[in-house]
Amino acid sequence: MAHVHTAYLRRLPAVDEILRHDQVQGWIEQFSRNAVTAEVRQVLDTYRQQILQTTDTAVLDALPMALDTIAQHIHVQLASNQAYRLQRVINATGVVIHTNLGRSLLASEAVENLQTVAASYSNLEYDLERGQRGSRYAHVEAALKALTGAEAALVVNNNAAAVFLALQALAANREVIVSRGQLIEIGGSFRIPDIMRGSGAILREVGTTNKTHPRDYDQAINDQTAMLLRVHTSNYRIVGFTSEVDLPDLVRIGQAHNVVVMEDLGSGTLIDLRPYGLPEEPTVPEVVASGVDLVTFSGDKLLGGPQAGILVGKAAHIDAVRRHPLNRALRVDKFTVAALEATLKFYSDPERAIRHIPTLNMLCMAPQDIARRVNRLRRRLSGDAQCAYRPSLVDGTSAVGGGALPMAQLPTKLLALQPAFCSVADLERYLRCRQPAIIGRIAQDQYLLDLRTVQDTEIPEIATALQERVPAP
Numbered sequence: 001m002a003h004v005h006t007a008y009l010r011r012l013p014a015v016d017e018i019l020r021h022d023q024v025q026g027w028i029e030q031f032s033r034n035a036v037t038a039e040v041r042q043v044l045d046t047y048r049q050q051i052l053q054t055t056d057t058a059v060l061d062a063l064p065m066a067l068d069t070i071a072q073h074i075h076v077q078l079a080s081n082q083a084y085r086l087q088r089v090i091n092a093t094g095v096v097i098h099t100n101l102g103r104s105l106l107a108s109e110a111v112e113n114l115q116t117v118a119a120s121y122s123n124l125e126y127d128l129e130r131g132q133r134g135s136r137y138a139h140v141e142a143a144l145k146a147l148t149g150a151e152a153a154l155v156v157n158n159n160a161a162a163v164f165l166a167l168q169a170l171a172a173n174r175e176v177i178v179s180r181g182q183l184i185e186i187g188g189s190f191r192i193p194d195i196m197r198g199s200g201a202i203l204r205e206v207g208t209t210n211k212t213h214p215r216d217y218d219q220a221i222n223d224q225t226a227m228l229l230r231v232h233t234s235n236y237r238i239v240g241f242t243s244e245v246d247l248p249d250l251v252r253i254g255q256a257h258n259v260v261v262m263e264d265l266g267s268g269t270l271i272d273l274r275p276y277g278l279p280e281e282p283t284v285p286e287v288v289a290s291g292v293d294l295v296t297f298s299g300d301k302l303l304g305g306p307q308a309g310i311l312v313g314k315a316a317h318i319d320a321v322r323r324h325p326l327n328r329a330l331r332v333d334k335f336t337v338a339a340l341e342a343t344l345k346f347y348s349d350p351e352r353a354i355r356h357i358p359t360l361n362m363l364c365m366a367p368q369d370i371a372r373r374v375n376r377l378r379r380r381l382s383g384d385a386q387c388a389y390r391p392s393l394v395d396g397t398s399a400v401g402g403g404a405l406p407m408a409q410l411p412t413k414l415l416a417l418q419p420a421f422c423s424v425a426d427l428e429r430y431l432r433c434r435q436p437a438i439i440g441r442i443a444q445d446q447y448l449l450d451l452r453t454v455q456d457t458e459i460p461e462i463a464t465a466l467q468e469r470v471p472a473p
Contacts, residue, residue, distance in 0.1 A: 008060050012065060015044065019040065044070075047065065051063070087436065092440040092450055093453060094441075095401040096359060097267075103300045103307070105304075107346065112342075117337075118334070137155060141154075143341065144344065147348075148270070148288050156308070156330040158298065162309030163296050167195065167196060169324040171226035172200035174227075175202045176202065177204045179244060181209050202224070210243075216245075217250065221253075227260045247292060248291070265282065267301035293313050299336075302404050304343060307336070308340055343357065367411045370450075371413040373459065392415075393414070394414050395414070414450050424446065428440065434465060
């Protein structure tokens, strides 16, 4: 059979012959000669493997080995391999701060500022007024101080880093007291005991899982105590027979013993969202006003900005954290600074923040407004598509996501699809594997689209995707 294989292998065009093909010449200009050559070799190798692994001459005769056919195969592979792996998706899950889908969306003004800074040199660490080196933190520190009431502020690359850095700078090799009910895990490798161990701080647990009292802290404080750490359980709640020490009481205990008090808010918010129908969540200004020494929170959750870890609090403690050598390893780049500065500008007026910051706008969206968006999408579907999908408007709930407001139930309106021509799983797979990918959810044998998390410009894209999947009459 080897001589048969050899005959078929000889039918394959040579690499140079393919590279001289008119269409391939155009792809060389588009993708580079090295990229095209590598893909040509890969495709030819695939053909060779198919030939060598087959003994059926009928199958070998059916192999499409014409030069034009091979060229098209190469183009498909080129387009796939040269496409960006990180790409835009349409989030129709109703989870607003969706960690797997990139968390918060930036306001258009933040995107514009980011583009401007990215395409030009900037005064990232240059003081234009004094004509000398400046601080990258100065661009956002004044706004953070004004919005939170803190004496000083610092920004690092995420909230886990903020907590880690504060612990190492202020409590390395000393004890940090934490209530047992606050020894949380928020996913991945962020577990409070592990973060403490890595930072060099020594964990001292007090109280029980469901109850911790002021006397537990008083009795645990000793000469080795560096900090009282309060961790906001932003991604779960313990209910029933429970009690925790209020922050003002914890601050009084810390002041009485001259011990630093730090609050890790996790998903920190700068404004009270209760007037907009959301549950109570401590705001950063409220926590700062309690007298706490240090507060850490995220920039890309309820704040609605870029990924960042924000520290605000007493100047002496922020300065100590700022001077720590690890701060350089965790510092933010110009893109984060640009996006965060633009986001913070909206917070001088809460109503304006809710209108312009996508995360806040989606969280505060009323069910009737979502229903109108669903109906806009339905009207874009043809009669054939209406019959194929049998769309209906149903009640449902959206989620805040991102480990924030775990008890919040956001009433919403969903577009429910019951495809008559394929299974719900097939429809989900089709929408997920196209470009842009559309991510919805399946429940009770229906495919559900929650338009709370869909942008206005994406509604026509969803309609087009659904329309294209409808079988020809």
